[in-house]
Amino acid sequence: MVKKTVVLLVVIGVIMGVCTAIFSENKDEKRINSAQYSQGKFHNSVHFDSMSLTKMPAILARYITEKRVDVEPKKAIPLQKITSEILAALPDDQMTVFRLGHSSFLLKANGKYWLIDPVFSERASPFSFIGPKRFHQPPITIESLPNIEGVIISHNHYDHLDKSATNALANKVNRFLVPLGVGNELLDWGVDQSQILEFDWWESTIISGIEFTFAPTQHFSGRGLTDGNETLWGSWAIKDSRADDQKNRQENSQIDDHQSIFYSGDSGYFAGFKEIGERLGPFDLTIIETGAYDKDWPDVHMTPEQSLQAHIDVGGKKMLPAHNGTFDLAFHAWYEPLVKITELAQNNNVDLITPIVGEPVNIKTSQSNIAWWEGLNE
Template identity: 45%
Template sequence: MKIKASPQFNDGKFHNINKIQINIMDNLFGMTRAYLCGDEQRFPKSAPPVQTLNLAALESSGDLGVTWLGHSTALIHIEGKLILTDPVFANRVSPLPLLGPKRFHDSMPITTEDLPKLDAVIISHDHYDHLDRDAICSLASRTEVFYVPLGVDKHLRGWGIPQNKIVALDWWNNSEHRSGLRFVATPAQHFSGRGLTDRNETLWASWTILGRNKRVFFSGDSGYAGHFKTIGDTYGPFDLTLIECGAYSQYWPVVHMMPEETIQAHQDLRGQLLVPVHWGTFNLAIHNWFDPMQRATKAASVQGVHILTPLPGEVISIPHAAACQKWWLSKGI
């Protein structure tokens, strides 16, 4: 069985390259006090703006274009093919549809029903803010291949996705799409699980997409560690990196990066353009909702990193993308 043969799998669980500890219980008092008594603006004052996705503009973006749809969901146009990352279209990210973190926006740039045929969907791990059952089922008939880390395929099969549409990979394994694009499951430093008893029973991953002329990296969720440099040395330079930049905290620094670490990860990857993801969509941490971009753009400026911070739905054509507005600073948001 592929799972039991994985170097990452031991004693019935998947493990990170580095041994990490998430000491939530040790910090429970401090975390609770921060949640209840903190003065951070964790929610926008009003719904942030969203652009309706112009599919024609994305599909005419040359060899590489991207539109961020919110959180870690992005639609990539690479060498004529459409790839969707971590499709989450739910209004709340929770096992209970009426509870859990609620989306900041009144709507998404596009619905699952309006998306065109997808050449591939890539999934980083099985947390609810990255794996949305309803979205997966809605996209199934229009998605050629779902690329997932080991074990996540079990979720998809349980939801009725045919096995011949699913490719499950371990870290450093790859699969060639019929178009010639190559998908590589690369390491991340995180964890997995959708319930109280399935912690780390499925693998988590970042993804490298290799085209004939273009290369894209998608981080999924990850703390900062040496794997970024290893990936950059192996597959870089990257024309585009989509790297998490949000939901960080001093209470869990090993599984989510601080914004300055996002910039460092991009440099380790030898990335050219950085579009941060995993921010500005759900309240998942104890920081101002706009802090990720404030800190990331400041660090990028200091380090000379090319960063773009588009509105959800805004089309970025690479390498000809224009500078984005700091929309999160707009009055009234």
């Protein structure tokens, strides 16, 4: 009973925080001029009935009464430690990614290191003592990370934007690439203005030979009771821009002109994925949200079937399912997204990659697809 009460407190705090639309007066010029911003908040491209306080009683009733199966693994999740020796041995002319857990990734590209939605805290929660707790530790500590060229943020939910990790990383990160409005949060946390680059949908920048484009998703934002949808949300297209430089291409024949990654962030399935594919695709690797879906929030998270379709829509070659395996954020069994997406990929001839936490993934070479989650609840 105590555990259910704690869960209820967290659910109430987090869901109310991300769904309440009481907005502050801090409206910077770029934000208010965004096509996505009106009446004090950001909006999706298509209107839908989002989660609201009127839906809370039914959702909370489910948390109390619904019988759940395999909420977390009974055995330790396999993990490969990331060492400085492993990082130093990686090729500089090819992109390599490491899954750190949930939707957090370490990327090496053009000899530089990048972090995607880095969450290192024990809980994805506004509280340090209650809330969704990690199933496993990160495969590398913040202290052991090399110098980071940049941190890429998709939106400000607690399982994607970690305040304590941001503060710990600030002294070893050159810049933070964030959605509109999130920069104000980082400033409040003590990050220097010179380190922050904010993006609206379809805006791009090139840093160290890599082009980053912030693209739409269908989601929402918020971290407390007074900031619902005050900051933008989105996905990222990450491409090696050196292929567009004719001089570099002539001087270095080893440059691969098709190195690209699409990171979906969080999203419900929507027509925007096809537009992303048309404007920014194809992609060698897609990192697609595949988890934390439910019938009570179908517009803001995808089922595995929709995740697979999103991968196809953006023109992905290989698919790496994310947003699973680290935190309990929905009603399904913790391994269900991985089981379902594996079967769907096999039936649709999609090249699926399911690395263990900490395993390097070279986006241009073949990769084993091991069902590492099997047997962990026996």
